[in-house]
Amino acid sequence: MSIEVRFCIDRGGFSLDVDLRVPVRGVTALFGPSGCGKTTLLRAIAGLERYRDGVLKVGDMIWQSAGRFVPPHRRALGYVFQEASLFAHLSVRRNLEYGVKRVPREQRKVALEQAVELLGIAPLLERMPAGLSGGERQRVAIARALAVSPRLLLMDEPLASLDVQRKQEILPYIESLHNELDIPVIYVSHSPDEVARLADYLVLLEAGRVVGAGDIHEMLTRLDSPLAHGHDAESLIDAAVAGHDDTYHLTHLDFAGGRFTVIRKPLPVGSAVRLRVAARDVSLTLEHQSGTSILNIFPATIDGLIPEGEAQVTVRLMVAGVPMLARVTRKSAAVLDLKPGKAVYAQAKSVALLS
Amino acid sequence: MLSEPDLIALAITLKLAGLSTLILLLLGTPLAWWLARTRWRFKFLLEAVIALPLVLPPTVLGFYLLVALGPHGPVGGLMEALGGRPLAFTFTGLVIGSVFYSMPFVVQPLQDAFRAVGRRPLEVAATLRAAPLDRFFTVAVPLARAGFFTAAVLGFAHTLGEFGVVLMIGGNIPGETQVVSIAIYDHVEGLEYRQAHWLSGVLLLMSFLMLAAVYALNRRFRVLQP
Numbered sequence: 001m002s003i004e005v006r007f008c009i010d011r012g013g014f015s016l017d018v019d020l021r022v023p024v025r026g027v028t029a030l031f032g033p034s035g036c037g038k039t040t041l042l043r044a045i046a047g048l049e050r051y052r053d054g055v056l057k058v059g060d061m062i063w064q065s066a067g068r069f070v071p072p073h074r075r076a077l078g079y080v081f082q083e084a085s086l087f088a089h090l091s092v093r094r095n096l097e098y099g100v101k102r103v104p105r106e107q108r109k110v111a112l113e114q115a116v117e118l119l120g121i122a123p124l125l126e127r128m129p130a131g132l133s134g135g136e137r138q139r140v141a142i143a144r145a146l147a148v149s150p151r152l153l154l155m156d157e158p159l160a161s162l163d164v165q166r167k168q169e170i171l172p173y174i175e176s177l178h179n180e181l182d183i184p185v186i187y188v189s190h191s192p193d194e195v196a197r198l199a200d201y202l203v204l205l206e207a208g209r210v211v212g213a214g215d216i217h218e219m220l221t222r223l224d225s226p227l228a229h230g231h232d233a234e235s236l237i238d239a240a241v242a243g244h245d246d247t248y249h250l251t252h253l254d255f256a257g258g259r260f261t262v263i264r265k266p267l268p269v270g271s272a273v274r275l276r277v278a279a280r281d282v283s284l285t286l287e288h289q290s291g292t293s294i295l296n297i298f299p300a301t302i303d304g305l306i307p308e309g310e311a312q313v314t315v316r317l318m319v320a321g322v323p324m325l326a327r328v329t330r331k332s333a334a335v336l337d338l339k340p341g342k343a344v345y346a347q348a349k350s351v352a353l354l355s
Numbered sequence: 356m357l358s359e360p361d362l363i364a365l366a367i368t369l370k371l372a373g374l375s376t377l378i379l380l381l382l383g384t385p386l387a388w389w390l391a392r393t394r395w396r397f398k399f400l401l402e403a404v405i406a407l408p409l410v411l412p413p414t415v416l417g418f419y420l421l422v423a424l425g426p427h428g429p430v431g432g433l434m435e436a437l438g439g440r441p442l443a444f445t446f447t448g449l450v451i452g453s454v455f456y457s458m459p460f461v462v463q464p465l466q467d468a469f470r471a472v473g474r475r476p477l478e479v480a481a482t483l484r485a486a487p488l489d490r491f492f493t494v495a496v497p498l499a500r501a502g503f504f505t506a507a508v509l510g511f512a513h514t515l516g517e518f519g520v521v522l523m524i525g526g527n528i529p530g531e532t533q534v535v536s537i538a539i540y541d542h543v544e545g546l547e548y549r550q551a552h553w554l555s556g557v558l559l560l561m562s563f564l565m566l567a568a569v570y571a572l573n574r575r576f577r578v579l580q581p
Contacts, residue, residue, distance in 0.1 A: 072481040085475050098480070
């Protein structure tokens, strides 16, 4: 099952030419700089703008094709706008009920109470939107979109209008959607942080064109992707909590390629976590180091290398099938004779937990 | 005190204003909605036509209506051909005249209100499964309610004060087309200042109360805006 999106939009000075197939599960991020056409594409997917000659299929539902256009109110979607856009004349509860009432009973899969609980807005139900903070409003807007039991949830930079603190307040809720409800999400963002935390699949947009699309782990580490370069290049690793070490106050996180050991986190055993490893924090050795303070060392195979400026090299490693980036100096690469296929040890100096 | 003919004139005036306002809201709402949202490039021409009664001497508007509604005019002639009677000098004619005369007072506040609502709430409603008419009545109308109130009161109050148009097309038939503004004119002509005072006072008070309500409510609504 996939979402098939084909649009060719030409609108006075701006053109969008997209032919995409993305998975109908997890979070797909549409990522790119302002003005690259992310929002235009999302609005076209929702049917809020009507463009001719588009094709849009979501699983078995055809929302647009030659001679066929399903208006937005007949599409089983949820849409979260950049500004919460709550109905000012309705209380929070009636904002939530507005959509639910219009969904046939047999199609209601997400209970109103479930949406309320997921977003933690039970105490706000009787309030009017004008009295809510920005973060509260956006949570209500997300709950309202979920309560219509969408088959696809579209989110247009839902955090962009909030300050850092509010963002931190809402991100965990968006992350939990992912685990609690089986609703595919298309998430528009220009924030690498949000994408790293939330996305499973990444679509890179630039000036109305798709310049890359694929699994997030793959996309961040592909040497031909712009994200693998620059100072902040990083790899994402999905792991699960394997156990805690009470003596040294550490937590073990297992992934396909081995075990990360990090400073203890208050997480239950078995819970899924996403780790972020900066390329510049990964160093390479030819032999397994024993006399080192670094805990996280993994056997790896070099998948590819690409020069990074005058002095550095970005190395793509495979750690038991999991891609990881390392940034080393060109000199080290020469001394160690790094080349594709070579077996090395990757040492991660520091690891950040994203969720 | 108000004499019986004065009370009848007052009743006719209120009936005229009420009926005209009702018709104006029914006609003006779709018109204002369309004007607030269309990207038609010649929209300004229609806006100018609607605004004409604001600047035109009522006698000019009344004159054209008289010609149109009279037995030799297109509308009056048609009425006669269909077995009716011409609309000039009838209450129906007055209502038609008032609808034109007060049109800008209803359409403009509604148009402003719809424009202030913007597209976003309607888009949100669309993504929440509301069909076009559904979102109009459940989102656009409630959010524009201050505009509806203003439009209704201004349309009503402005029709109360109508004089020139009524004089031209309604004449001055007591019990049928004689409205308060004309009754006052008659009293002054006849040097019946006491009665002119009473009627003028009633009209002044009513108009003031209605306008005060509009301004008071608009202030309250502004606070409600998100």
